[in-house]
Amino acid sequence: MGKPTGFMEHERVEAPRRSVEEQVRDYEEFHQVYAEGEVVRQAARCMDCGIPFCNAGVMLEGETIGCPLGNCIPEINDLVYHSCYEDAYRRLTRTHPFPEFTGRVCPALCEGSCTLGEHEPPVSIKEIEHFIDARAVGGPLRKPRAPLRRTGRRVAVVGSGPAGLACAHTLNRLGEKVVVFERDDRPGGLLMYGIPTMKLAKGVVLARVAQMEDEGVEFRLNAAVGRGTRPDAPRSKRGDDVSIDTLLADFDALVLCGGSTVARPLVVPGSSAPGVVPAMAYLNHSIRRLLNSDHPYQELLDAQGKDVVIVGGGDTGTDCVATALRQGARSVVQYQINAAMPSCRPADNPWPLLPRVLRTDYGQEEHAALFGHDPRVFGESVKEVLADSTGRVSGVVTVAYHSVRKNGRRVSTEVPGSEKNVPAQLVLVALGFSGPEPLLVEELDLARDAACKPLTDAGSYATSRRGVFAAGDMRRGQSLVVWAVMEGRDAAVECHNYLNSREL
Numbered sequence: 001m002g003k004p005t006g007f008m009e010h011e012r013v014e015a016p017r018r019s020v021e022e023q024v025r026d027y028e029e030f031h032q033v034y035a036e037g038e039v040v041r042q043a044a045r046c047m048d049c050g051i052p053f054c055n056a057g058v059m060l061e062g063e064t065i066g067c068p069l070g071n072c073i074p075e076i077n078d079l080v081y082h083s084c085y086e087d088a089y090r091r092l093t094r095t096h097p098f099p100e101f102t103g104r105v106c107p108a109l110c111e112g113s114c115t116l117g118e119h120e121p122p123v124s125i126k127e128i129e130h131f132i133d134a135r136a137v138g139g140p141l142r143k144p145r146a147p148l149r150r151t152g153r154r155v156a157v158v159g160s161g162p163a164g165l166a167c168a169h170t171l172n173r174l175g176e177k178v179v180v181f182e183r184d185d186r187p188g189g190l191l192m193y194g195i196p197t198m199k200l201a202k203g204v205v206l207a208r209v210a211q212m213e214d215e216g217v218e219f220r221l222n223a224a225v226g227r228g229t230r231p232d233a234p235r236s237k238r239g240d241d242v243s244i245d246t247l248l249a250d251f252d253a254l255v256l257c258g259g260s261t262v263a264r265p266l267v268v269p270g271s272s273a274p275g276v277v278p279a280m281a282y283l284n285h286s287i288r289r290l291l292n293s294d295h296p297y298q299e300l301l302d303a304q305g306k307d308v309v310i311v312g313g314g315d316t317g318t319d320c321v322a323t324a325l326r327q328g329a330r331s332v333v334q335y336q337i338n339a340a341m342p343s344c345r346p347a348d349n350p351w352p353l354l355p356r357v358l359r360t361d362y363g364q365e366e367h368a369a370l371f372g373h374d375p376r377v378f379g380e381s382v383k384e385v386l387a388d389s390t391g392r393v394s395g396v397v398t399v400a401y402h403s404v405r406k407n408g409r410r411v412s413t414e415v416p417g418s419e420k421n422v423p424a425q426l427v428l429v430a431l432g433f434s435g436p437e438p439l440l441v442e443e444l445d446l447a448r449d450a451a452c453k454p455l456t457d458a459g460s461y462a463t464s465r466r467g468v469f470a471a472g473d474m475r476r477g478q479s480l481v482v483w484a485v486m487e488g489r490d491a492a493v494e495c496h497n498y499l500n501s502r503e504l
């Protein structure tokens with residue numbers, strides 16, 4: 001808790017941000033942190049509620065409430081209220097290895113379950129987390145801390161997204177020798193090549209990786225696992241492929257953190273026209289060009305001067321809006337098939353469940369600042385893609401949808417006669433991801449579900465093959481950074497216990 005009466009004395013104040021008009025002109029991070037006096041006031045709002053739900057991380061009515069990591073939020077707020085920032089960092093990092101990521105990108109599941117949030121705006125837990133981390137950067141608390149004792153065992157982690165990083169970090173601190181295999185040229189998974197620089201500066205990811213290297217974790221980049229073992233699979237041209245057999249022979253255990261990378265396509269007439277692009281290809285190209293200016297420029301992946309249509313919402317759709325605005329798009333419109341969420345909780349979505357309410361993210365705010373309105377069109381989607389005489393996309397036909405809930409599922413039907421023609425020279429498909437690429441799971445012959453996610457028992461990360469574990473989006477399907485970190489951390493502990501049990 002902070003101060004018992006703090007919630008009656010202080011209003012919620014958001015952390016400062018660059019002005020929207022200014023931030024949309026560059027690719028720099030828009031976050032800023034609280035000043036010291038303000039963070040103390042905000043932490044004081046934590047109200048000694050008795051049974052905090054913000055840190056519960058438990059399932060209620062099929063949804064998780066509170067922080068999945070189990071961060072001890074009231075204790076942390078109390079330490080911040082008393083200006084004990086270093087102790088707050090120590091407390092935070094007992095459950096959370098990477099607050100620098102979530103302090104920037106987490107949707108703050110914790111705040112949806114904050115008791116104060118039942119009647120007032122909740123405690124600004126995420127912004128306080130960001131402040132605590134920012135205070136620690138460059139100081140003794142961020143000094144590399146190698147384990148005092150090594151077990152002599154070796155674990156391979158496949159994938160260096162937040163799940164792989166959390167897994168490698170935890171295993172290393174438990175004394176295991178960890179080698180992370182990453183097929184890309186930079187580490188970080190979607191932290192590096194998915195979430196744009198304005199939301200998460202890439203230096204933040206690289207600083208963490210450098211610290212982990214100093215602590216003894218080995219990163220092998222340009223190293224695709226598994227591709228070389230099947231004669232029909234193309235070998236990576238970029239670096240050394242690593243066969244599954246080599247990993248199984250050289251390591252005592254294997255943790256798969258390969259993410260959920262198979263994108264859902266737009267299946268409508270004309271959608272194969274050049275100019276219809278998966279959102280990830282678009283975002284990836286933009287980030288690579290920023291990090292490496294001699295990365296080959298592709299006009300098809302540039303929004304400059306174009307009318308841009310984005311199909312789908314979510315974080316990916318928002319990031320596409322923000323990137324297209326920075327590239328100088330002529331117009332941007334974002335279609336979401338579902339009706340807009342209500343502005344406050346509906347009766348069937350009471351506290352402490354995650355609020356299902358309309359949120360306006362940075363991309364939409366920026367669009368409103370430049371064009372005077374929100375780019376989202378709810379209850380409509382693309383029915384057909386139109387092409388010009390050269391075959392390139394020239395527009396889309398949209399149609400309105402009527403959505404109803406049947407047996408707990410949303411069913412959408414077209415509204416006859418509601419079709420409209422909309423000009424577009426770039427159509428970005430942000431319809432989410434269906435699951436992991438099948439190759440690794442098939443090669444290891446793991447039990448899997450229809451989406452090719454490795455099956456594990458409830459509360460466990462062990463796959464059907466002894467000594468092989470899976471975590472993050474690859475195991476649970478597309479999700480959030482906080483979930484990936486939690487899964488990587490807990491899979492590491494299970495893997496360590498498994499290795500210990502083998503030696504009994």
Ligand SMILES: Cc1cc2nc3c(=O)[nH]c(=O)nc-3n(C[C@H](O)[C@H](O)[C@H](O)COP(=O)(O)OP(=O)(O)OC[C@H]3O[C@@H](n4cnc5c(N)ncnc54)[C@H](O)[C@@H]3O)c2cc1C
Nearest residue numbers: 159161162163183189190225258259472473479480481484
């Ligand atoms: C555009 C976008 C924006 C997002 N924004 C947010 C946000 O703001 N907040 C939030 O909480 N979540 C966000 N998410 C979701 C979040 O990024 C993911 O849930 C999270 O990154 C999953 O972590 P992961 O480690 O499981 O997988 P990933 O981050 O996908 O990492 C998997 C890694 O494994 C590597 N890999 C795969 N196969 C192999 C192989 N065979 N050999 C070697 N390496 C391999 C990949 O190259 C990749 O680096 C966003 C997602 C997207 C797509």
Ligand code: SF4
Nearest residue numbers: 067102106109110126
């Ligand atoms: S990681 Fe996310 S959910 Fe957990 S305390 Fe931080 S902001 Fe809240």
